[in-house]
Amino acid sequence: MDPISLSALQHWKYCPRQCGLIHLEQAFDDNLHTLRGQAEHARVDQPSVQSTKGVRVERALPLWHDTLGLIGKSDVIEFLPDGTPYPVEYKHGSRHKAPAIAACDDLQLAAQALCLETMTSRAVPEGALYYASSRRRRVVPITADLRKDVADTAQAVRQMLASGVLPSPLVGDQAAQRCKGCSLQERCQPQATPLLLAAARRSLFDPEA
Amino acid sequence: MQLLNTLYVTLPDAWLRLDNDTLRIEVERETRLRVPLHHLTAVVCFGHVGLSAPLMHRLADEGIALVLLDANGRFKARLEGAVSGNVLLRQAQFARGADAAYVLDMARSFVAGKIKNTRQVLQRGAREAKSADEAAVLIRRADDLAASLRVLPEATTLDTVRGVEGEAARQYFSGLPLLVRPDQREHFAMDGRTRRPPRDRFNALLSFLYAMWMNDCRSALEAAGLDPQVGFLHALRPGRAALALDVMEEFRPWADRLALTLINRGQVQADDFDLREGSVSLQGDARKSVVTAYQERKKDEITHPLLAQSLPLGLVPLVQARLLARALRDDAMPYLPFVPR
Numbered sequence: 339m340d341p342i343s344l345s346a347l348q349h350w351k352y353c354p355r356q357c358g359l360i361h362l363e364q365a366f367d368d369n370l371h372t373l374r375g376q377a378e379h380a381r382v383d384q385p386s387v388q389s390t391k392g393v394r395v396e397r398a399l400p401l402w403h404d405t406l407g408l409i410g411k412s413d414v415i416e417f418l419p420d421g422t423p424y425p426v427e428y429k430h431g432s433r434h435k436a437p438a439i440a441a442c443d444d445l446q447l448a449a450q451a452l453c454l455e456t457m458t459s460r461a462v463p464e465g466a467l468y469y470a471s472s473r474r475r476r477v478v479p480i481t482a483d484l485r486k487d488v489a490d491t492a493q494a495v496r497q498m499l500a501s502g503v504l505p506s507p508l509v510g511d512q513a514a515q516r517c518k519g520c521s522l523q524e525r526c527q528p529q530a531t532p533l534l535l536a537a538a539r540r541s542l543f544d545p546e547a
Numbered sequence: 548m549q550l551l552n553t554l555y556v557t558l559p560d561a562w563l564r565l566d567n568d569t570l571r572i573e574v575e576r577e578t579r580l581r582v583p584l585h586h587l588t589a590v591v592c593f594g595h596v597g598l599s600a601p602l603m604h605r606l607a608d609e610g611i612a613l614v615l616l617d618a619n620g621r622f623k624a625r626l627e628g629a630v631s632g633n634v635l636l637r638q639a640q641f642a643r644g645a646d647a648a649y650v651l652d653m654a655r656s657f658v659a660g661k662i663k664n665t666r667q668v669l670q671r672g673a674r675e676a677k678s679a680d681e682a683a684v685l686i687r688r689a690d691d692l693a694a695s696l697r698v699l700p701e702a703t704t705l706d707t708v709r710g711v712e713g714e715a716a717r718q719y720f721s722g723l724p725l726l727v728r729p730d731q732r733e734h735f736a737m738d739g740r741t742r743r744p745p746r747d748r749f750n751a752l753l754s755f756l757y758a759m760w761m762n763d764c765r766s767a768l769e770a771a772g773l774d775p776q777v778g779f780l781h782a783l784r785p786g787r788a789a790l791a792l793d794v795m796e797e798f799r800p801w802a803d804r805l806a807l808t809l810i811n812r813g814q815v816q817a818d819d820f821d822l823r824e825g826s827v828s829l830q831g832d833a834r835k836s837v838v839t840a841y842q843e844r845k846k847d848e849i850t851h852p853l854l855a856q857s858l859p860l861g862l863v864p865l866v867q868a869r870l871l872a873r874a875l876r877d878d879a880m881p882y883l884p885f886v887p888r
Contacts, residue, residue: 502635
């Protein structure tokens with residue numbers, strides 16, 4: 339089983355087509371948001387270990403989950419004095435995101451928690467998302483629902499990769515909310531719908547059209 | 548998506564080197580120009596231009612295309628970084644290329660785009676014609692092109708499609724000289740398209756502009772992850788970028804329009820050409836002004852009918868390459884050539 343990148347789960351939750359473009363077609367374009375994200379991550383991307391007040395802090399720790407077939411890298415894992423891993427994922431922007439967008443971050447964090455559980459054989463009941471603009475953490479309990487969502491999403495991503503078929507663009511409200519923030523919009527071309535193309539194709543051979 | 552610059556180096560004996568994050572152009576050890584690399588999408592060198600290996604490494608790393616052309620703009624070589632893009636897309640492209648019905652359909656699309664756009668050139672010429680006779684000739688040619696367009700859907704073989712395309716090109720080029728300003732017609736007369744070598748000034752100018760469009764189409768296809776050699780309308784031949792030629796068809800009328808603008812505004816003049824025993828080529832200094840005009844033209848904002856957004860003309864080949872990639876991967880997405888309204 340080829341492992342799936344943890345970020346793919348978050349991409350899928352945001353937009354299956356974005357996930358397909360990045361992980362199936364290996365395409366990536368930057369925009370302001372992704373560049374901000376990279377700048378934010380540059381700080382936490384250097385592997386290092388640090389200890390304060392009995393808490394050991396690991397940065398850029400490799401993560402994996404053999405059963406679910408996931409791999410990735412953490413931003414920050416705090417190992418509490420009793421040895422419990424506490425994942426913290428860094429996100430740029432403010433912590434006041436739309437619930438559906440915040441849920442994508444939660445999913446990625448939960449996937450990290452599941453990896454840490456199998457790696458350390460310790461329960462990971464909680465983690466946090468750190469939002470750079472707000473400079474605040476948002477604590478996320480790793481619930482049963484989130485755990486199921488991780489497994490389901492991993493399966494959906496795996497199916498998409500195996501089929502080799504790029505998912506369709508988002509439509510309606512979801513498209514209105516998410517496409518404009520997506521760096522892959524110009525590659526995705528969500529405006530050029532099959533319906534529009536079929537109509538344009540019919541008039542291609544009409545000189546007056 | 549950002550329109551980055553293509554650096555065209557036409558200075559003979561220029562030497563290009565890497566200078567931190569910039570490209571430096573020297574002539575006889577004297578710096579003539581420094582360009583930050585992040586402003587560049589491609590470096591195109593005409594003729595005898597030298598460049599350093601560190602610069603080549605860096606261009607490859609940054610995905611900036613390096614293209615070597617001979618002094619007349621004919622393609623020589625191209626430096627490419629690690630093959631990027633998506634193998635599934637290329638696999639789909641090859642499979643479509645082996646499907647005769649699909650090839651035929653694509654060939655019809657490319658030709659239709661070209662005919663529609665050439666027809667617009669003639670129609671505009673008819674509107675702006677100074678004499679009623681000439682306007683009538685141009686309208687008649689435009690009507691011929693309309694007829695060619697209408698028979699395309701009935702063409703059932705690739706040869707027929709190519710025949711329609713050839714006939715349309717003849718009709719178009721028989722009308723095009725009427726768009727040249729009367730006092731320039733003597734110098735810029737043309738009797739159909741000639742190449743290898745071009746036999747008149749108009750054709751020499753067209754060849755030069757086509758070569759630049761060709762490079763941009765090829766780069767766009769590569770950027771979209773497509774194989775520029777596996778085409779549909781153009782037959783596969785070793786060393787021939789058939790798909791780039793296919794996609795370029797819809798853009799040729801833009802090159803033609805620019806050629807007319809350059810002639811009619813006097814930006815290119817009769818003595819800008821070298822005439823040698825019947826073959827004609829553009830002189831060095833004139834090449835530079837044509838290249839500048841081409842780069843400027845690419846900044847013109849136009850509306851793409853399918854994306855319903857305004858974008859610089861220079862980005863349209865990339866948009867088309869991406870539409871083409873979608874069409875090759877997805878049955879529900881036919882390829883539509885770029886035909887502005």
